[in-house]
Amino acid sequence: MGNGTRLGRVRGLGSAQHGSQHWLQQRLTALGNILLVTWFVVSMFRLQPTGYAEVHRWASNPTVGFALILLVISVFWHLRLGLQVLIEDYVHGEATRLLALVLLNFYAIGGAAYGIFAIVRIALAPAAGIAPGGM
Numbered sequence: 001m002g003n004g005t006r007l008g009r010v011r012g013l014g015s016a017q018h019g020s021q022h023w024l025q026q027r028l029t030a031l032g033n034i035l036l037v038t039w040f041v042v043s044m045f046r047l048q049p050t051g052y053a054e055v056h057r058w059a060s061n062p063t064v065g066f067a068l069i070l071l072v073i074s075v076f077w078h079l080r081l082g083l084q085v086l087i088e089d090y091v092h093g094e095a096t097r098l099l100a101l102v103l104l105n106f107y108a109i110g111g112a113a114y115g116i117f118a119i120v121r122i123a124l125a126p127a128a129g130i131a132p133g134g135m
Contacts, residue, residue, distance in 0.1 A: 029078035065123035072115035080108035
């Protein structure tokens with residue numbers, strides 16, 4: 001009872017038992033995005049940047065850098081979860097769907113890694129003696 005039809009059980013059709021976890025992850029990353037983006041926007045309004053050096057000095061703060069890294073991770077994770085659902089629902093053909101999911105994962109991981117690298121570089125620049133804007 002409640003297991004579907006006999007044919008469905010034979011074919012292995014039914015719940016994969018991952019839908020609720022995916023749904024919960026989307027909601028938690030959305031909540032994290034709301035909190036972190038609100039913090040970022042309020043910080044930008046309070047900072048009233050007059051130039052690159054002031055924003056660089058603000059971003060060099062370890063607490064700010066940590067929050068920015070959390071923001072990047074949350075945004076890219078949420079992006080990946082949402083686009084994964086879109087691809088799984090609307091891309092037809094197994095090979096095309098697999099390719100799209102692989103490209104999505106590369107994009108999400110690569111984008112997050114690049115963002116984290118940039119934040120860490122800004123945060124460590126004063127300790128390394130790198131001038132703002134210089135390479």
